[in-house]
Amino acid sequence: MGARTEPEPGLHVLVRGYRSAAGLTQEELAKRSGLSLRALSDIERGRTARPNKHSLALLADALELSEPARARLMAARRHLVAEVGCRESAGDGDGPPVAMPRLLPAPVRCFTGRVAELRVLNDLLEQAGSRSDGLITAITGTAGVGKTALAVYWARQHLAEFPDGQLYVDLRGFAPDGYPLPSAEALGGFLEALQVPSGQIPATLDSRQALYRGLLTGKRILVLLDNARDPAQVRPLLPGSPGCVVVATSRSELTGLVCADDARPLTLDLLTFAEAHELLAARLGADRLAAEPAATAELIALCARLPLALAITAARAATRSQFPLAVLAAELRDARGRLDRLATGEDATDLRAVFSWSCHQLSAPNARMFRLLGLHPGPDITDAAAASLAGLPRSEARRLLAGLTRRHLLAEPVPGRYALHDLLRAYAAELAAATEDEQDRRAAIGRTLDHYLHTAHAAALLLKPSRELITLTPARSGVTPEHVADHLQALGWFEAEREVLLAAIAMAAETGFDAYAWQLPSAMADFLDGEATGMSRPRFSAPRWLPPPASETPRGRPRPAAPSGRHTAGSPTTTRHVVT
Ligand SMILES: Nc1ncnc2c1ncn2[C@@H]1O[C@H](COP(=O)(O)OP(=O)(O)OP(=O)(O)O)[C@@H](O)[C@H]1O
Numbered sequence: 001m002g003a004r005t006e007p008e009p010g011l012h013v014l015v016r017g018y019r020s021a022a023g024l025t026q027e028e029l030a031k032r033s034g035l036s037l038r039a040l041s042d043i044e045r046g047r048t049a050r051p052n053k054h055s056l057a058l059l060a061d062a063l064e065l066s067e068p069a070r071a072r073l074m075a076a077r078r079h080l081v082a083e084v085g086c087r088e089s090a091g092d093g094d095g096p097p098v099a100m101p102r103l104l105p106a107p108v109r110c111f112t113g114r115v116a117e118l119r120v121l122n123d124l125l126e127q128a129g130s131r132s133d134g135l136i137t138a139i140t141g142t143a144g145v146g147k148t149a150l151a152v153y154w155a156r157q158h159l160a161e162f163p164d165g166q167l168y169v170d171l172r173g174f175a176p177d178g179y180p181l182p183s184a185e186a187l188g189g190f191l192e193a194l195q196v197p198s199g200q201i202p203a204t205l206d207s208r209q210a211l212y213r214g215l216l217t218g219k220r221i222l223v224l225l226d227n228a229r230d231p232a233q234v235r236p237l238l239p240g241s242p243g244c245v246v247v248a249t250s251r252s253e254l255t256g257l258v259c260a261d262d263a264r265p266l267t268l269d270l271l272t273f274a275e276a277h278e279l280l281a282a283r284l285g286a287d288r289l290a291a292e293p294a295a296t297a298e299l300i301a302l303c304a305r306l307p308l309a310l311a312i313t314a315a316r317a318a319t320r321s322q323f324p325l326a327v328l329a330a331e332l333r334d335a336r337g338r339l340d341r342l343a344t345g346e347d348a349t350d351l352r353a354v355f356s357w358s359c360h361q362l363s364a365p366n367a368r369m370f371r372l373l374g375l376h377p378g379p380d381i382t383d384a385a386a387a388s389l390a391g392l393p394r395s396e397a398r399r400l401l402a403g404l405t406r407r408h409l410l411a412e413p414v415p416g417r418y419a420l421h422d423l424l425r426a427y428a429a430e431l432a433a434a435t436e437d438e439q440d441r442r443a444a445i446g447r448t449l450d451h452y453l454h455t456a457h458a459a460a461l462l463l464k465p466s467r468e469l470i471t472l473t474p475a476r477s478g479v480t481p482e483h484v485a486d487h488l489q490a491l492g493w494f495e496a497e498r499e500v501l502l503a504a505i506a507m508a509a510e511t512g513f514d515a516y517a518w519q520l521p522s523a524m525a526d527f528l529d530g531e532a533t534g535m536s537r538p539r540f541s542a543p544r545w546l547p548p549p550a551s552e553t554p555r556g557r558p559r560p561a562a563p564s565g566r567h568t569a570g571s572p573t574t575t576r577h578v579v580t
Pocket residue numbers: 108109110111112113114141142143144145146147148149150227249250251279307308309311354
């Protein structure tokens with residue numbers, strides 16, 4: 001008899017051994033690796049038939065294993081998978097073997113908020129039973145708003161309702177390399193997870209789809225299709241069977257899926273202030289926030305309540321635990337530098353990279369419109385003003401704005417008025433500075449100011465036909481001032497554009513368009529006087545009046561009187577001019 005070699009310990013023994021050697025409890029290792037405690041405990045008890053390669057890599061990282069130890073772990077996994085494969089092909093059931101796939105990624109650390117959205121998802125799940133083709137939910141929203149975080153967190157709360165497993169794929173719809181995952185490849189991955197031997201995975205999309213649908217018939221499986229580019233990429237991955245639930249996430253609206261496939265839409269908005277506060281508190285500790293409430297509020301505002309930005313900022317604050325939050329807030333305050341400070345150098349969390357993934361997908365006219373929007377003073381813009389900004393016909397501007405809105409690079413919080421959230425505005429402005437030459441940028445700013453000045457001028461005349469006229473230089477080519485028909489429309493226009501006009505005045509002063517810096521307040525004067533005397537509906541205080549430089553005052557004409565009303569203090573900014 002030859003020397004007996006000790007059999008290699010099983011995967012579960014190895015993981016347990018490496019963990020105790022590292023002096024970690026299960027809880028500590030789970031936390032470090034991002035695996036759920038349940039998943040780790042299942043692996044250690046040998047209850048996971050096919051541990052996910054990715055999960056083991058996370059464990060190996062968290063345990064800081066050497067290369068040989070890591071290789072040993074992976075070899076043990078291969079051994080286990082081969083063993084299970086043999087048992088299954090020996091056949092202990094009726095149909096083809098379908099192992100329980102558990103592909104969900106780890107949940108985000110310290111998930112917070114989203115109570116209403118979780119309730120909507122729960123309600124939809126309750127109704128799922130009545131559908132013959134399975135429930136499809138489309139979670140959409142801007143980059144970094146928390147679509148994946150919500151979908152994964154929700155899915156993990158409902159594991160028991162999907163006893164046959166959970167499939168997950170990142171469809172890379174907005175990947176930096178511009179190559180979304182082909183549906184056939186995603187299906188190949190699913191079939192592999194469903195234990196179809198690789199030699200038996202068919203070559204074509206149609207036959208892969210047929211096999212996939214067949215395997216899922218009668219099963220209760222959750223399919224999470226993350227980061228979808230469009231409905232066409234999603235459709236082949238729909239199981240179409242009653243027990244299955246599909247959750248797709250995308251930065252695009254996925255309207256086609258809602259219309260043609262009866263998907264239920266769930267649009268994610270930015271966090272509320274309270275949710276954003278909760279997110280920071282969960283990561284930095286409530287005490288640290290309580291010690292600096294003003295700096296905390298400023299950080300939240302500077303991050304525009306965008307979860308990704310808050311998470312990046314929290315990570316910066318956590319690694320600088322001795323820094324006062326006020327210092328971090330001061331760093332972030334400069335909008336031009338803000339994106340640099342938020343950059344982590346890592347594609348998945350670098351805000352600039354995240355936004356750029358969305359932008360690389362845009363057609364050239366859409367991308368130009370996005371950049372130019374970064375030059376607009378905000379806080380929002382109509383299609384008419386966007387047409388002048390870009391020097392395009394209004395119908396074309398409307399089409400481009402709709403395209404950007406579909407991709408969540410722009411929001412339409414009020415019908416017909418489009419807004420960029422602050423970080424996207426900073427990014428768009430940065431792109432404009434880098435891509436548009438100085439002359440084009442000034443031309444776009446000039447067209448925008450012309451648009452507001454010429455429309456305001458016409459509207460002012462309708463408010464008070466007897467007003468003394470100033471002579472305007474003709475609008476630049478490409479400007480299409482709005483048609484305001486009567487007194488009521490003029491009032492409505494001023495009310496709707498009030499904040500934009502105030503921001504435009506400041507922008508004119510800051511960018512050297514001095515004539516507009518006094519002509520616009522002059523055109524607004526009667527409207528603001530009306531507000532102050534109660535003729536129109538006053539909402540905010542009047543702007544700080546910007547006097548024209550002496551060289552700009554028309555000869556022989558008195559300087560326009562400062563509009564009455566409460567005046568703002570401090571210097572105006574280009575984003576908001578509302579002083580309450
Ligand atoms: N509810 C939440 N609680 C705590 N952190 C969150 C929450 N939502 C998002 N985050 C944080 O924000 C980051 C970005 O979220 P997530 O990746 O889910 O955004 P997304 O909308 O899927 O972005 P993308 O369009 O790039 O796919 C997460 O990694 C996480 O750190």
